[in-house]
Amino acid sequence: MLQKGVVEVERDITFRLAAEEDLERIVQMLADDVLGEERERYEDPLPEGYLKAFKAIESDPNNELTVACHDKEIIGVMQITFTPYLTHQGSWRATIEGVRTSSAVRGQGVGSKMINWAVDRARERGCSLVQLTTDKQRGEALRFYQKLGFTATHEGMKMKL
Structure with missing residues (x-):
């Protein structure tokens, strides 16, 4: 039995590049969790920074x-960001960031399908490594990524500016 607001997802999930008209829905998903509600601003109209970031991402191959x-x-x-490196004999790597699923489909395997798709996309682009980070406060996310084959091999560091 489905709860109100929950969408049952079967196997039909498709992937495509985001379009500008998707931006409101994307920001809504980014803001829809404990950490996201602190750092995102889902409002009408959306803050201009989101559109500027979208245009920069869209224009970067x-x-x-x-x-x-x-x-x-x-x-x-x-x-997904594809980056050439001199390390690993000059190979490319893919970095997966900003992963969110709609709260209506969490726990239904959508996240697994997304990450597996991203790994396949990295292979298509010739990457030898896929990396991602998850906030230390997201213990469930850490276990999720480990279940998909990711290992915590490095200690990540950030500096807010």
Whole structure:
């Protein structure tokens, strides 16, 4: 039995590059969790910074803002950045960031399908490594990524400016 606001998702999930008209839904998903509600601003109109960031991502051939759709509804989002490195013998790597699924489909395997799709996309682009970070406060996310084959091999560090 479904709860109100919950969408049952079967196997029909498609992936495509995000379009500008998807931006409101994307920001809504980014803001829809404990950490996101502190750092995102989902309001009408959206803050200008979101559109500027979208345009920069869209114009960069090494960045892909990808949405996961069930029928025509956007149920997930992630950004994949492809970066050349001198390390690892000059190979490319993919960084997966900003992964969110709609609260209506969490726990239904959508996140797994998204990450597996992103790993396949990295292979298509010739990457030898896929990396991602998750906030230390997101213990469930850490276990989720480990279940998908990711290992915590490095200690990540950030500096807010």
